[in-house]
Amino acid sequence: MRTRRAALGIITGASLALALSACGEQSAAGSGSESEGGTIGIAMPTKSSERWLTDGESLVKDLGAKGYETTLVYGDDDPQAQITQIADLVQQRVDVLIIAAIDNKSLTGVLQQAADADIPVISYDRLILGSGNVDYYVSFDNEQVGRQQARHIIDRLGLEKGKGPFTLELFAGSPDDNNTRYFYEGAMYLLQPYLDSGQLVVRSGEIKLEKITTLRWDGTTAEARMKRILSTSYNGRTVDAVLSPYDGISRGVLSALKSYGYGSDGKDLPVVTGQDAELASVKSIIAGEQSQTVYKDLRELATVTANMADDILKGRTPRINNRRSYQNGVKAVPAYLLQPASVDKSNYASVLAGYYTADELG
Structure with a gap:
């Protein structure tokens, strides 16, 4: 039986051209199809910033709406604590890891553990460097x-x-x-x-x-x-x-x-x-x-990430719009980038209507 990571390699290789040609269309994820369920591990960097609390809550909400259970952890700005948390999520055999790194160069060892356990990894907002075991990157431009x-x-x-x-x-x-x-x-x-x-x-x-x-x-x-x-x-x-x-x-x-x-x-x-x-x-x-x-809009970032995790687990091609720009020192990580907006008085x-x-x- 083909593993998830082997299937993912086929998606990101042979089907990547299709993903790029369709990047302007709505992803199939979240379109109402029944989720098979599973558990998604979410590792956020800190609770000291308002934005990371919003990210965590939004991811839990969006993934829950798709039928997934979630395990959300915060690393309190301690790189070693985050490594330990991710290792624990690997031991729990989560189905996908979503990681916003504290130290983007410190995760090589624990991501190898994830790869050995056949767990795909989405780098969330902060690109993880120095590892070939990062499958996708989701962030803003x-x-x-x-x-x-x-x-x-x-x-x-x-x-x-x-x-x-x-x-x-x-x-x-x-x-x-x-x-x-x-x-x-x-x-x-x-x-x-x-x-x-x-x-x-x-x-x-x-x-x-x-x-x-x-x-x-x-x-x-x-x-x-x-x-x-x-x-x-x-x-x-x-x-x-x-x-x-x-x-x-x-x-x-x-x-x-x-x-x-x-x-x-x-x-x-x-x-x-x-x-x-x-x-x-x-x-x-x-x-x-x-x-x-x-x-x-962190809600939109969470939605794109939840759709990507859902696509990975269902063998679909995740939606990306940047293939080559985000080099992590080992590979170009396929990415989906959202657009920010300048706000002043x-x-x-x-711009913030509906957010606050x-x-x-x-």
Whole structure:
């Protein structure tokens, strides 16, 4: 009897052209056919971020609607704890693993255990590196996230109209998250010409990716770094914009800025970007503090992932729209990418309609 992983190899090989040609059509998964059932293991990175709670809840809901049982675990930002959790899911003989990695290079050994147990793996939002045992990747177009953040800064400062020079400081995500590089490269693609021309000036001199990362995307870490930059590089000068890749980092940056008098005494807060449309940051945007965030509909991400798991287990070709771009160091992982949306004070009500209620937004 052919194993699931052997069948999966046939799907991702001989049938891949069919998947690409049909990527604009609705997947057959979730169309009302009766599920055979089974158990899906879901490994999320942390409960400390609002978005991962939403991801976990949405996946459980969508998979349950298809007749699957789920086992959802959170790794509390501890890579070794996540490895142990995934190993336990393998021992439980789950039918599919959905993994949002804490450290994208730490899972090679445990994914070999999954392969040996014939368990397919979907890399969720964060691409797992260094392993050939990653079958699919589901995420958003992460370079586009960075470009939307950069575009907001360019528009708000009037850089295309020749205004400037302005000061800018750069923040990036966790160094062990592959998405960090995509966000940074997307943003710098648009910002670099203005840095080269002198319209944008990074007074701290911290521009290269390895100088601006924020371990575990931690807001407190970002706040401490912003305070250091303000104390060493901005005596008597003003920060005009901060590229922040994530709302938790943005809130940390804003806290540091406020402690230095920004937002009071006629000293305006700089343009500060963000990502994930977390409720606290959307409220901050409404209040005129954080300037922008990038909304990624996590419900849609969960739905695509649930459909993919269902397709895998029923021997159907999962829907993908990117075959070659996501190289994990061992293989190009077939991917499905969703599109993000930029949110600011002018459009939050329309873009986030149905995601937050009026009462939640205050």
